[in-house]
Amino acid sequence: MGLLACYYCCSFLSCRVVHSPVGGSKEPSGNMTSLPALTASAKMAAGVEKATKDRLLSVLGDVEVLSRELIEMLALSRNQKLLQPGEDVQILELLVQRDREFQQLMDVAQQQGKVHQEMQQLEKEVEKRDSDIQQLQKQLKEAEHILATAVYQAKEKLKSIDKARKGSVSSEEIIKYAHRISASNAVCAPLNWLPGDPRRPYPTDLEMRSGILGHMANMPTNGVNGHLPGDALTAGRLPDVLTPHYPWQSSDVSVGLLPPHHGNDFVLEPPGHNKENEDDVEAMSTDSSSSSSDSD
């Protein structure tokens, strides 16, 4: 395959190894009239997909081969005069064309280098935007978390508000109840209270047993505990033997509470119990009630 036949494939580099030296078999010169058009179309077809670097190297190889062929041809023509007239001119034209194409490709490569710089700047900008978006996304997630917590707490408060509204108690009832429990000196002792005064600031046995604690004491295990007999608890009062009798109690009350065989002068004195201990206990209860009332 000669040099001119290689030109059809638009790459002298690939065909260079099979090139015959100048003076070998050559194509007829008449076939070269349509070469420029063919090479242009082939270049267009190949240039669409090929990278600029490959095209540059290919064209540079072509220039190198054409230069060598031209120089060898001229050298042989000076010595042997074997070349057909005009062939060196055609090779020279091809060389000029390839050289021009090489320069154009170099210009394209320089422009591509500028575009490459612009692309690098754009890539940096994209990375910066990505970091900004990620930071913003992180902040939005934190805000979402805070808002979700606030909404949950608000819903809980709304639930408690609805619950309070459903079980609402009027203020009048509260005031009435406050009057009732304060009128009986159950929460606060009178100002002129003295030991022995029946207007005590603590619940009575009857009130205690009618409360929750009293109902708990009614359970079957209470008898086992040995505090009080069950029948006495259900009666709402202490057994007669444990009922204290104070001198300020009226005879009517004591008669109503005590069995008939107990007289008005019945005084319970448990073992170890004396008048001084009783006074101490009453003083302590008064102090506690006064302190609790102060706290209120």
Place this chain on the structure above:
Amino acid sequence: MAVAQLKAEKESDDCSLLPLVHDIIKCMDKDSQDVHQELAKLKAKIQEAREQISNMPGIDCSPLDQQQQLATLREQVRTKNQLLQKYKSLCMFDVPKAS
């Protein structure tokens, strides 16, 4: 601008190998002994061009592909800018300042 253009033209002229080929032919016509030196120059010039091509950035693809990549990058930047603007223009809460 004119300086840059002149520089580009000079670089473009520097890429041409025809002056060296012309010098070789002239030496051959004159039967000068410098033809080998000129041939070495041409060979060195071609080798230098190959190295320059290998080191040039951004020519690993065709201009068309590069333009497509450039358009894609520009589109990415535009989209991300729009997204950031959208985030920044969201309804902000007016936090009362503690007086």
